[in-house]
Amino acid sequence: MSSRLIGILGGLGPDATVDFLARVLRADGADTDQEHVRMIVACDGTIPNRNLAIDGAGPSPGPALAQAALRLERAGADVVLMICNAAHHWQGEIERAIAVPFVSLIEEAADRTLAVAGGGASVGVLAAHACHAAELYPKALRARDLHPVLPDAAERAEFMRVLAVIKAGDHGPTPKAEMRALAHALVRRGATTLLAGCTEIGIVLRPADVPVPMVDTTEVLVQLAVALGRGAPVRRGRPDG
Amino acid sequence: MSSRLIGILGGLGPDATVDFLARVLRADGADTDQEHVRMIVACDGTIPNRNLAIDGAGPSPGPALAQAALRLERAGADVVLMICNAAHHWQGEIERAIAVPFVSLIEEAADRTLAVAGGGASVGVLAAHACHAAELYPKALRARDLHPVLPDAAERAEFMRVLAVIKAGDHGPTPKAEMRALAHALVRRGATTLLAGCTEIGIVLRPADVPVPMVDTTEVLVQLAVALGRGAPVRRGRPDG
Incomplete structure (x- = not known):
């Protein structure tokens, strides 16, 4: 199988992950199973709360996010996306944990x-x-x-x-x-x-x-996943930083 | 994190996978992200068609199913379930590929x-x-x-x-x-x-x-995933064979 396997760091929250997946299935234009974008999805809600962490009121989600990204890489993901905007504050920790590219939402x-x-x-x-x-x-x-x-x-x-x-x-x-x-x-x-x-x-x-x-932003991520799944070039890192 | 990570071999088809995930989120009784069952989901529709394969009219899905199960194991899954009834015909190939238990739907x-x-x-x-x-x-x-x-x-x-x-x-x-x-x-x-x-x-x-x-059977799998995610004992193999 030559098409890319898209790693999805999800579960933050799980409902948004399901919404995202349902939209990918509509957006990728597939009529049979075999035409759909290939994905591997970490749906792990136990990653520490981002809103408490930013205030120092709870543990950092950084290590758990990095571990989830590493799970996706070990599963064979060619690129990692994350279904959560706020968690991108910890993008650096994620990128340091994996060798495959992480694309910023x-x-x-x-x-x-x-x-x-x-x-x-x-x-x-x-x-x-x-x-x-x-x-x-x-x-x-x-x-x-x-x-x-x-x-x-x-x-x-x-x-x-x-x-x-x-x-x-x-x-x-x-x-x-x-x-x-x-x-x-x-x-x-x-x-x-x-x-x-x-x-x-x-x-x-x-x-x-x-x-x-x-x-x-869910729709942005849907279009990104479909494009990457169809072979679009991977844009890596932050152009402004 | 001590709770089990449930590996879900899905994408056969993807719509059933989304239906399953949506139902797990309703069934697990969680009000916050952190209370949900932890899952890692292979949503790969490119696994060869089971209905053609059984007639010898297409390639066997066995190797691709085994590879998908192995991806889940490498990602840290503690147990593997599959969202597809027919594909259980190739359960033996899946079980030989992984060390963690596969539970038969x-x-x-x-x-x-x-x-x-x-x-x-x-x-x-x-x-x-x-x-x-x-x-x-x-x-x-x-x-x-x-x-x-x-x-x-x-x-x-x-x-x-x-x-x-x-x-x-x-x-x-x-x-x-x-x-x-x-x-x-x-x-x-x-x-x-x-x-x-x-x-x-x-x-x-x-x-x-x-x-x-x-x-x-989707609901059976939902209840099974929630029970296993909450620590229920893993039943391995076929009691009748």
Whole structure:
């Protein structure tokens, strides 16, 4: 078998992993089993909580992320992707643990946002606490001449509350409406494009649910996995660092 | 981390793998990422077609199944399960490739069917061509004093047609109605319990859709994965052989 085996570091959370896999199966255009993109998926939720770790309130997920990536490499993965934005704060630890390339969702999503929004645009960033605290998207957007529009402290706390509801298995109208309200707040503050910078957002909120274009990072990862699975060149490392 | 890592040999097909994973996340009772069952999932559809292989019309999937199981073992899996009934015909090749235990879905599902139907009952078996041709369920059911009620040649061909529709991504009312019609035919022929012996069936047909109790092998595998993930003893090998 000559096609690439795509390693997926998932389980952060597991629902986002299932959402991602279901979308890959729709996006890869396959009608038979044999045409689908080949994947090996670590679905291990026991990796320490990223949002506690960033505050020093819990253990670092870095070693567990590195170990999960190493499991994928040992299983034969040719490239590793991670279904979680915030965990990219520990990307360096992951890359040091493996010899195969790790492709950053943050860089891919920022590129996609630039293509959608156009240079100079104001981009509203919906993301989990750790992703904001590590400034993953503000840095990546500013490096592309985009202006991040960020939630305030109350909105960040509300996001974390809704995120816990989604992670606990409620994917219905209530978390969807609450997530939409958080998106609208960023639009009122001037965002002309939204960046759904947490892979749980897309479980409840789709681009059609918001009044401006929205880049869904799960969809970015889906397109990336399909392209890599079909033989697209692997982009390694961070172009800006 | 002391909890077991469950290796899942999937991708046969990928939609059944996603259905399985989604159900595990509902069944394991977790409210946070960290409480979920730990899994590593090979989602590789390129394993050769089982239904062609059983007729000698295509290459054996045995070596690819063995390689996928070995990938899971190298990734640290403590036990391996497979989301496909028919592929259990090549269980011996899988077991010879790995040192960790492989738990048979066929034996688990036959045990569950006995518990549901009671000894001496007539059990209608819905399954793919390779599963029928290898007589996986007739043998396992007869070993438990259960009487298999099998589809005729035309019904087997119709099953394979509907299965291809489901594998191509149509999970709507048409394949559901067609699968239900196949189930009803077995009930008319005397089955008092149904065994959904193909993991694609449960994508469209649920127990509530048929007039007699139905054992869904995807659900059997879900319960098995959760139990093993929570530390249940591993049952190895075939008790009847």
